[in-house]
Amino acid sequence: QKEVEQNSGPLSVPEGAIASLNCTYSDRGSQSFFWYRQYSGKSPELIMFIYSNGDKEDGRFTAQLNKASQYVSLLIRDSQPSDSATYLCAVNHGSSNTGKLIFGQGTTLQVKP
Amino acid sequence: NAGVMQNPRHLVRRRGQEARLRCSPMKGHSHVYWYRQLPEEGLKFMVYLQKENIIDESGMPKERFSAEFPKEGPSILRIQQVVRGDSAAYFCASSPGGAKGTQYFGPGTRLTVL
Numbered sequence: 001q002k003e004v005e006q007n008s009g010p011l012s013v014p015e016g017a018i019a020s021l022n023c024t025y026s027d028r029g030s031q032s033f034f035w036y037r038q039y040s041g042k043s044p045e046l047i048m049f050i051y052s053n054g055d056k057e058d059g060r061f062t063a064q065l066n067k068a069s070q071y072v073s074l075l076i077r078d079s080q081p082s083d084s085a086t087y088l089c090a091v092n093h094g095s096s097n098t099g100k101l102i103f104g105q106g107t108t109l110q111v112k113p
Numbered sequence: 114n115a116g117v118m119q120n121p122r123h124l125v126r127r128r129g130q131e132a133r134l135r136c137s138p139m140k141g142h143s144h145v146y147w148y149r150q151l152p153e154e155g156l157k158f159m160v161y162l163q164k165e166n167i168i169d170e171s172g173m174p175k176e177r178f179s180a181e182f183p184k185e186g187p188s189i190l191r192i193q194q195v196v197r198g199d200s201a202a203y204f205c206a207s208s209p210g211g212a213k214g215t216q217y218f219g220p221g222t223r224l225t226v227l
Contacts, residue, residue: 088155
């Protein structure tokens, strides 16, 4: 079992729709959860972080965390073609507590005009 | 530019040469992380450093790879006797510290080994 799992996609949604990206993790001691966006050939860009169970909203983005189910998701409302990228879920390695991030393989999102 | 800086952005080496990758963290950040992204693969943690200390090197290959973060100057990731399998994008990230500290990535160094 991979430590952080994501569906590689591609996930295709029409412009204006809600895109839902999902991630599961195996380490129950994980404390911090991050979503990064990576355009092809570019570096990861931090989108959201969440530490507590529940929802966290920032503009068109909502992160959701359920520690009991070891599940974290990212919702993108009113998706735009410029949102087309690979979205990386990252989890702080809780047992070592060093801040080391474990990344999923990423989900490719395509927003079609 | 207050962001994480990396240089060079592109580096070409022949097999057997040495590669030196540099990273300057964001202003006010004292924690540096190195990650590697192989073609068509995810980001993999390599090493975590604070000034003059290696905190966690659990992701570093056992041979040929080393990292430092001196008291003065940038963090350096050094790869000796490069092989074609070392071709990848190497990203540096910095954070202000703490286990929950968010990490901000630099633009990366694309290493190509001929």
